[in-house]
Amino acid sequence: MPADCFRHEALGVVFQVRGSRLQVLLWQRAAPPFEGSWALPGGQLLAGERLGTSAGRYLAAKVDIPEIAHLEQLETRSDPARDPRERVLATAYLALVTPGARPRLPGDTAWHPVDELPACAFDHGSIIRSARERLRAKLSYTNIGFALAPETFTISQLRDTYAAAIGHPVSATNLQRILTRRAVIEPTPDVTRSARGGGRPATLYRFASRGLVVTNPFAAFRPREAGTLTS
Amino acid sequence: MPADCFRHEALGVVFQVRGSRLQVLLWQRAAPPFEGSWALPGGQLLAGERLGTSAGRYLAAKVDIPEIAHLEQLETRSDPARDPRERVLATAYLALVTPGARPRLPGDTAWHPVDELPACAFDHGSIIRSARERLRAKLSYTNIGFALAPETFTISQLRDTYAAAIGHPVSATNLQRILTRRAVIEPTPDVTRSARGGGRPATLYRFASRGLVVTNPFAAFRPREAGTLTS
DNA sequence: CCAAAAGTGTTGGGAATACACCCATGC
């Protein structure tokens, strides 16, 4: 291999909220290096292939592609020593899976709560933490929750989803009002039936858009009225 | 070259505020493809080299390295057709240069206002726009202004810097109060002498830190008091 | 009627913009 030419892999940080916890999809390495450690799904970039396509292709071995509601590039790691065998550049992607998806996983693959990561191979642990930070931030200023929530949901369910992804308690009351005012979610005509033991039926909501929308643009120092010119 | 091995280049989007405008450093191509178009500085990643190091090395031909006050990775472009000759992956970096720097540039290299970009080679135009968006956002929630401002400055000078980088008018009054309250800037004991024509001498300020600090973390849906657990 | 869950009204605090006004200097 010429010196000015490099292997390149695409890695997917697949998040799903399962059982009120944010979990990440990992597979356990059976061979050195990092034998027994857990790694992100991914693999080599092929000729003529884009990185995003490549990430999707490797994830297809774990989850059905349509179940990936959102995929976005995170960052590229280039430490020459990140793989002890030979140099491999890695571009990480954030992939979000809606809770409806219950993919049948290969035997070496499992979900792990992001707050209790096992020993991870290579630099994958730090990549996962970086992905989690990105997700947390984007939940605050975009509608990215659509990729973690089912088609329709009650506010309580959505609160649990946000709480799991963000990592702290979330108020259903305020969540409803904020996301409604931002027009991120909207009520459907339907309601749930009460659970046993009673309780008022909940309105079912849905996300207004299933594509990423920035709802809270960074706007510090901007005057209230127009004025787009530099001065 | 094996099919599973790729050329990779690092590109630098170098921004500097010059003459009240945000400008980007470009060089004009003398040979096809895109002969006569303007391109970002950069070049091939070498064996054993990190991408950030590589970007810095290529930028060293244009500006003195210590003048680069901030360097951060933006994104990796992988369209197989982005270079018509052969496939090259490109990782773009955002590089900010303080206004003191007045580098002597090679003959084919020049500054261009980001609002009036010339015809750009490859996908460099879209990379520059993406870098500008990142800069604009980070000015709102980090202290990244330190990398565009001189060591000490008056609030008026800082307002001009922010206005140029963000692209809309900025109020000096509010800029001062916001950045002071966030402890991003602090007054020095020094003041400027009045310009001809009079006027009160201005306090000289400096940035409290010359490393990137997130001052305005995304905090929607977070309860006021503690509570770090998931529920 | 009571418990349980959902949803609304209201309050209060904090942050940011706008604007009026005061301060310090040169001429």
Added chain:
DNA sequence: GCATGGGTGTATTCCCAACACTTTTGG
């Protein structure tokens, strides 16, 4: 003293967390 630019005080607005209260169901 007056023009010029720097800085502070204050009002207004907006967003959001908190919490009390109402609504709607099951038993």
